[in-house]
Amino acid sequence: MSRFKFLTSLFLILCSQATWAADTTPSTPPPPSELKQARALIEKKDWAGAADVLGSFTRSNPSNADGFNLLGYSLRHLKRYxxxxxxxxxxxxxxxxxxxxxxxxGEAYIELGQLDKAKQHLDALDKICTFSCEEYRDLKKAYEMASKAKNN
Structure with a gap:
């Protein structure tokens, strides 16, 4: 099969899957109100308020990865590494x-000067994000800036 035919076939398959996906309803429920409240506090840079809301939320929802991620984000901004x-x-x-x-x-490890640990998470994102993703690009930029600063 020629490269052109292969790429055309792949394109058509991907387009048909996207069309099918557009007809389905999301399987992920909307975020709980506490996460919405925490995100609003984060937007206002009210790190302590967000940490309080998220601390309570994660205690009552101990299997919610998003809650723990946002809690870590708030605590990092409070320098509670x-x-x-x-x-x-x-x-x-x-x-x-x-x-x-x-x-x-990864950003926390960069702030702590532990570039080797940050690199591990950059590598993990490289594997998770098949065609790159915003999280990978953001961490890569921060990692490269920190590496450059360390070497100067």
């Missing part, structure tokens, strides 16, 4: 392919 790392690690235990948790824990 040990607690932030613990929250990110919990998110990744619940969902090893959680792109946001990989990005944010």
């Amino acid at each position: 040990d607690d932030a790392l613990a929250a990110y690690k919990k998110a990744l235990t619940l969902d090893p392919k959680h792109r946001g948790a990989h990005e944010y824990i």
